[in-house]
Amino acid sequence: MSSSPETQAKKRKRQRPIISCTECHRRKQKCDRQLPCGNCTLRSASHLCQYETKPARRGSDSSSPTSVSPIDSTATTTSAILASAEVTGSFGYVRNRGCSAVDVLEKLDLEDGPWRPEPVLDNAEQAELQNYNRIITTIPPRPYTMLLVKVFFAECNWIYWCVHPGSFCQLLEEWYERCTSKTPPVPSHGKSGDGERRRALSQFPVLLLQMCAVALQMLPREHYKQMSQLNILGKEDFRSLSIAYSNSACELATLLAPYQATLSRVQQWFLRASWLKSEGRAIESWHALGQSIREAQELGLHSQQPRTYNGGVENVASLWQREIEKRVWTNLYVWDRFMSMILGRPTLINDRHCTVTPPLDCNIPNDITRTPPVPRSPLDPPSQFTQRLLDYQLAHMINEIDDLQMESAKNMSHSFEGTDRLQFSIESIIECYPPGLAVSNRDTSHDGGPNTVFLRAQAELLRCSTYSLIVGLHRPFVFTRQKSRIEIVRAGISVLESQQRLLEATREHHHTIYTLNFFTFDPAVLIAAIIITQPLSLSQDLLDIALASIREGQKRMERLGRRVKLAEKGATILSLLIKKAESSNAASQHLRMRNAFSMSPTDSANSFSSAKYTHQSSHSPSSSLANSDSDGWLELPVEGFSNNSTGNCNGFAPINTSILSTRELEEILAAPLPDPMVVTHGLDTTVQFGTGMMDGLEADNFWQNLLYVPFP
Template sequence: MNTTEETARPPSPLKAPRKRKRIVISCTECHRRKQKCDRASPCSNCVARNKQSLCHYENESARKQQLLEENMSATPVNGGAFSIIKPNESETAAQIAGFGYTKSGGNNNTTLGIFKKIENHDVEAAALISQLPSSIPDHNNGLREKYKSLIRQLPSKQYIEKLLVTYFREVNYQYDPLDEGIFRDHLQDWYNLSFSTLNKGPMELPGDLQFFPALLFQCLALALQFQPLAYDPSLDSLKYAAGMSFDDLASDYSESGVSILSLLGKRNTTLITVQAGFLRTTYLKNVGMVTEAWHSLSSTIRDAQEIGLHKDLFNTRQPDARPEDVLEALWIEQLRRRMWLILSLWDIHMAIVLGRPTTIDVRDGKPPFPIDAPVPKNRRVEAPTPRNETDPPTPLTMLLWSTEISAPLWDIFNLEKEDPHQNNFAKVEKMHKLINQITLHTPPYFRANNPDTSFDSHPDCYWLTRARPTFQNGAAFTIMALHRPYIFTNSSSRTSALRAGLDVLRAQRVLFNLLSSLHYKMFSLVLNTFDAIVLVAAIYILHPHENREDLDDTLQHFEWGMERFEMMSTRNEMAKAALGVLKAIHVRLKRALNVSKDGKTQPQSLKTEYPTPSSQMPTPSAQASISSGSPTAGPSPTTLTTPTSTYTLPTISNLTSPAPVSNAGLTPNSNSAATTPIPANWETFSVPPSFNFSAMQPLQPLHDLVYNDLATGMNVGYETGGWDIGRVGPSGGEGMAAAPWQFEGDFGSDSFWGFMNSYNP
């Protein structure tokens, strides 16, 4: 019977598929993964998966309306057991956060944290405060067109690829701020964006892609700075005006990147934002805009703190996360740690060099160092694993060791504030010994003397030979910075600072020889040399009878340093500005020692004096090791004796003895300091015994050059050793209207520069 009824029943018509009436208010990622979304921006699920850049909503107004209704009807429900990274944030809490209060860190003592407690206690508070006008401006008005006008300035894909090759080979290895694999993924995502998507405006893009053009602009600007003289002629088509140089184009690109960051604001900051800010800082230093670079670095550090790079965030994994997503998140976390490490290193180094405060407070702690892991071919199938001894070093390896040797700079910075009158020399001695211990543990492939060269031929280690003098420079700079405040009051500090300065100059000379003209814009080639030359010159000007065994080496490196600046001055604005100051100091140094025009011969040309690249560094016998500069170490000769060098300048140390020794059989060119008489026309510069050196401000050459408008009249019309310095008076005698070796600038009479101008032998 049932069979008969079923047979007789007419077939029911097919029902039309029911349309979904509920608006999708979850983010696109949670909707795709069928996960419950807390509808925050970004949501806790995307934060846990490190997919903040992909977290966006198709219907933003519906999301806000839904959140508002939920807040008015019930207490907010948390996102479940796995939403511990970021608590569920209501619409009213989001509005309060818009005033600038932090949304991370779990601190409930802030205004936002207290407000959330009130909101959870009384849901009516949410309804009342939700009526407040939103502090977030309407970015859609004009934002889309401004954004499009900026990204139109990007060159075509073929030129981008050519310039990125230069960037990653010549620039990125210096501090390793970008992971090329991650960067290339973002670049491909950018290439894949359709015009219709871009036409909707930047707020419709994932967070990282919004800011990616700013990072790309900065990469292109730095690549243009490092173009060789024999560059690819096809790049000339990027110039849009007659007489335009790559420097002009680089400035345009860098400014466009800044404009994008400014246009998008600070509310959706990502790691891409921080990387773009750091590359902008690098660009500014390369063009000699040091003051602007310092401000740019400070702003970038604030952006990094905004996204929590300064904290070791506890990331919980989603139970349904795919293994490849988890592995990729681990590599991104390593990149976050690396970026914070770079910012910390730059912050303390610029503070020491410029005499400015730091932006980072070390009392806040720091996240763990990144793992020194080899770069994988596919980061989605391999977790970060520490490299072993057989793995070649990477730029990250160099960064980690540079951080180790520069870590005492924080203690040095604090010591300068704790001991403004330079009385705690016992602590200085202890710190010097500890710094030497760090240097002794340097990996063999980074050593300046007798290095392990087994990785030099590795194609990924093309930068390694340049890293050795860079590392030696960093270690010597730390010693020099430690003793610099004490050179006016302590003879042991003068010796240590002098030898550390000579180590810096040796390292700089070797590094310069390993580079080509395309690297002349590197700010480190000027900054480190300038500080070291001024320091060693000041020591000999004020105390010419001390450290006489190192004077020959000092004068030779002074000459070499000025010649390097001459070569770089056409492409490096900072070198051009510093060159005039060095020439004036050179005149003052020779005047202090009263070196006559006829008492010396010109040293050989710089190009013939340099060692060949295969030698890497001068012979060990010519090296003044950092440990030998210890306050407890005795004098040790450091005369340069490389096979290609014949130092022909008269041995000035023979001519500065307190009392002459009668031995008429020797000439001023003799190397015997104990038996050489002092000719009648050679005199020494003596400082009044009553002069109070403890009242002199610590020497900070680059700070004075940048902030105090330190300048001289010696930028033109001067050749090394071309004047009879003994006949130039303090008012610029011998027909000169003014003394070109006088220092001009806004400095006090208690500074080194003021003392040099006011005291004349």
């Protein structure tokens, strides 16, 4: 029986062998016959790349397909099964702990090498790859990128020193070279060696974009004309460009696998937190800081356990690399502690899990392959990171302050011995500052050197954080203890004076540093609150100096408002507070004069002579801070307080380690101006809290942005 024509056509049809990998064959894509092939590599699905016939591996000269033995097929299947387990991603294991299941699997040495579980992506792999390529195209052209990188290291990096210039530039050059090669730096989750390097290169753009955003925030005017060409309309709208680059960096970092953390990702989220802080978006900054801390812990930066670099080879470069990572962790710890003190939020880092030692106090060379790390001697000038190391020491004091305040909240009959002891500890730390960063009589001979260009500004930043810590220590007792009010006013004046010197040590494009805005507004508000509510608890000399400092701070915020919108709003609020403080001062002067006339001439002279206050701008521990006894101050009875206000008090203030809470500030701003002609019985004065002072002001999350701003 003859076969039908259809049957004969089927027999004549040539059975073509499938030479593509199974994934490219299923997706109907052209395969380059590599193992893994280019398409699977681009989709981060290298573990799924399999062949019915054995292909030529990358770098091999053989191109003819050969059959795969059952053993090879079994091995490939085993690898796919192990890879599909996705141990680190789905189960949540952390490597390098020594006892977890993923560490045991890595020690088994499965399939000719250490086992690295590969993540299994969902069906949206191709869309994710397209999004990756789309975000990469937002990076500015290379000449503009190199200019922004130069601006970042020259004008921005000195504040935290979180990015090493030499390592970054080396990675940047390698990234540009790989972009023009046959193996572009796309997301890859290969095994150790080249796979980890490719992963670092594929995630490098997140740091590059965020650095461009920060550089545009502090772009000097001499670069305006050149950088304006990046804008389609040629306008100098660098804030919009900065927002676009920062958001693109976050989108790209979120797109990548969260359990494939790299140092670039940690640095990107930290710079994102800094960028948000300068934008006045403090709550978002705190969350970005948390993301950076979690990814740093994923890398093991908090642990002293040694990590492997360059395939496990121990050399000079690996020692410096560990120092770079320690500096990143130091910045994260300092931010976590100071933001916790100011925002009143829980800390994100548990000291019980931190075993890493502090980094060495030395300058890191651009070429980290030659000389090993050696700490500076006491006679050497401060290094670029000395100021941050001292902040790191102060950050550990915040733990003791929190413990003391939590203990005091439980014990209503609180003694202030612990508070005075902590202040003495802070003063002891101040005395150990190196001469180039000293609080008083600072050695200025090293200012302007090749490695100390911003030493003057760093000294003021350190001074500001030091006295802000003293303010935070006494802040819970601002309305219950006279000695604390005096210390707050003294330290607040020092902060305001330091901010003025910091403004003089920086240029206009540095005015976006939020330290200049927040730590001008915050101590001024707290000092004004004390003057408005308890003016008689301060001597007239101290009160006059405090008012002068607040006025100077208000003028400074007006100047900053030319570049920072939030500073303009803060200047408006300070002007209202100054009017109220001046009225309160006038009322207190009337009461002082009335009391002087009612006293005998001898008693009056003794009272005002004991209230004499000599202000020292240096505020050295041996002068103003050490002289914390309130016996030499004018103590007049004020409503709600007794003359023995330095002793125990039955009512402990609510725990709030921020300098001034939102509720208290709103009450102060809502209070009517005191009438100097209206006084109460005797020497007591009462400030009534009402409404009407905030009418007409903008309310676009101003309090949230202005009051809850992270530091440093």
